[in-house]
Amino acid sequence: MPKLYGMLDSGNCYKPRLLMAKLGRRFEHVEVSSHDGGTRSEAYLAMNPNGMVPLLELDDGRLLAESNAILLHLGEGTRFVPQEAYRRALAYQWLFFEQYSHEPYIAVRKAILTVPRRAAEATPERLALTLERGNKALRVMERQLGETPFLAGGTLSVADISLYAYTHEAGEGGFDLAEYPAIAAWLARVAADPGHVPIGWLP
Ligand SMILES: N[C@@H](CCC(=O)N[C@@H](CS)C(=O)NCC(=O)O)C(=O)O
Known part of the structure; x- marks a missing residue:
């Protein structure tokens, strides 16, 4: 196993x-x-x-x-990785976006605000930078999700799973998801997809 x-x-x-x-x-x-x-x-x-x-x-x-x-x-070989070359590349686009433009701000802001041993990293400058860049990433997602139900098009892919992970708890990092209605609707769509489990789930 x-x-x-x-x-x-x-x-x-x-x-x-x-x-x-x-x-x-x-x-x-x-x-x-x-x-x-x-x-x-x-x-x-x-x-x-x-x-x-x-x-x-x-x-x-x-x-x-x-x-x-x-x-x-x-x-690989499942509904979560698009077969068609362009849609597959779009999924990659969002995976790279997640690592470079989203996670370093949205995940990190939550970590430095909530993990005691990281508290010293929560300087006013770092908090301002992560808030600004995190909101920029959320605006990019909001725009896409106003046009398509999922990030790489009409069906859920690995891109949605990747970006769901830290977006669904962005509020804990001080981001106001009420400002992003298309993201809020997408979070509900992802959570309604068959087989969904919460972050604390274990096999
Ligand atoms: N780019 C990596 C980032 C992984 C990452 O940041 N992992 C954190 C937990 S969220 C970690 O292992 N931290 C342990 C450490 O820094 O000692 C990925 O996407 O897997």
Whole structure:
């Protein structure tokens, strides 16, 4: 059975858990946490030298890091990865957007505001920057979701799973989702898709 190394309270780790649940695939969750140094242990660094979760271990022992790469691998050949070349590239576009323009602001703002050991990072400058850039990312999503029901078109894809993870809890980072009605409607659509599970779900 595949193993998913991850933290229960991490949006990046929620992404592959959510996709596994939707696919009805069996897997073992192995809790590895940055809160207790687990991601920095020698044993873990031997598996992922980047010291981050999530990490997928396949049945044959091969390893795969980076949440969005894991989504693409697990979703291969399913409804979650578009077959048509342009729509597939659109899904990639949103996955790269998530990592460069969304997660570093929306996820990080929530982390520095809510994780006690990161409180020193919550300087006025950092809070202002993450608020401004996070709202910029939300405006980009709002515009797209005013035109199409899901980010890469008419059907839910890995792009929606990836961006759902941190957008659905953006309020905890001080973002006002009431300003984004198309995003609010999309969050409800994603949560209504078959097989949805909440962030705290475990197999
Ligand atoms: N680009 C990576 C980011 C993963 C990431 O930031 N993981 C955090 C948890 S959300 C982590 O492992 N932090 C542990 C540490 O920094 O020690 C991905 O998408 O998988």
